[in-house]
Amino acid sequence: MLEGKNVNLRVVEKEDLPLFAEWLSSLEVLGEYNPLRQVSRLETEKMFENDKAYEMKEFIIEKKDGTKIGFMVHFCVLHPFCGKQLEIGYALVPSERGKGYCTEATKIMVDYLFLSRDTMRIQASTDARNLASHKVLEKAGFKKDGTMRKYFFLRGELRDVYVYSTLREEWKEPKILTRTT
Numbered sequence: 001m002l003e004g005k006n007v008n009l010r011v012v013e014k015e016d017l018p019l020f021a022e023w024l025s026s027l028e029v030l031g032e033y034n035p036l037r038q039v040s041r042l043e044t045e046k047m048f049e050n051d052k053a054y055e056m057k058e059f060i061i062e063k064k065d066g067t068k069i070g071f072m073v074h075f076c077v078l079h080p081f082c083g084k085q086l087e088i089g090y091a092l093v094p095s096e097r098g099k100g101y102c103t104e105a106t107k108i109m110v111d112y113l114f115l116s117r118d119t120m121r122i123q124a125s126t127d128a129r130n131l132a133s134h135k136v137l138e139k140a141g142f143k144k145d146g147t148m149r150k151y152f153f154l155r156g157e158l159r160d161v162y163v164y165s166t167l168r169e170e171w172k173e174p175k176i177l178t179r180t181t
């Protein structure tokens with residue numbers, strides 16, 4: 001478990017999969033800026049057991065009392081010539097938004113990845129209109145790299161996506177992750 005001040009990140013276990021499948025299929029949880037799809041428990045299980053393609057790792061974001069409030073994932077985006085890019089993604093249940101939890105969870109994940117991975121860069125991509133997500137990334141030390149224009153289809157239109165990144169040389173040292181159990 002990756003421990004922060006107000007939230008912890010706990011690796012998704014098999015017993016979390018029904019809730020995880022529910023969140024991945026939920027318009028409420030994914031919000032209006034993420035591709036919407038319906039994910040079965042079986043598909044979530046397969047993703048969980050055989051994540052080799054994207055090297056996906058899933059975490060539950062929990063409050064200190066153990067309440068499950070959302071998820072954070074890290075995965076790899078593969079480019080044939082430039083190699084792997086380490087990317088993060090996240091979502092919170094609507095009732096727990098606007099309390100700083102995702103910013104803290106993002107800082108924890110950045111500390112963890114720079115402490116544990118041989119990577120110079122962590123990236124995140126987000127709908128150009130997703131102001132809450134931009135704010136989270138900027139507060140967690142990410143900078144905007146640029147725009148991928150008309151990158152994915154949602155709600156009848158092609159959406160622009162902003163790519164953000166933070167570099168090891170900007171991060172320098174852990175900001176929040178002081179304890180793991």
Ligand SMILES: CC(C)(COP(=O)(O)OP(=O)(O)OC[C@H]1O[C@@H](n2cnc3c(N)ncnc32)[C@H](O)[C@@H]1OP(=O)(O)O)[C@@H](O)C(=O)NCCC(=O)NCCS
Pocket residue numbers: 029030031032033034089090091092093096097098099100101102103104125126127130131132133135136
């Ligand atoms: C994006 C998301 C994870 C943010 O989580 P959160 O816990 O509410 O984030 P935080 O409270 O740490 O920070 C949100 C910041 O955005 C601001 N914000 C929220 N909605 C906003 C809006 N519509 N316009 C501008 N700023 C906004 C908040 O005021 C806060 O900034 P502040 O601390 O300076 O006041 C959450 O909104 C969510 O789950 N959305 C749906 C899923 C999603 O879009 N995931 C991102 C995919 S890239």
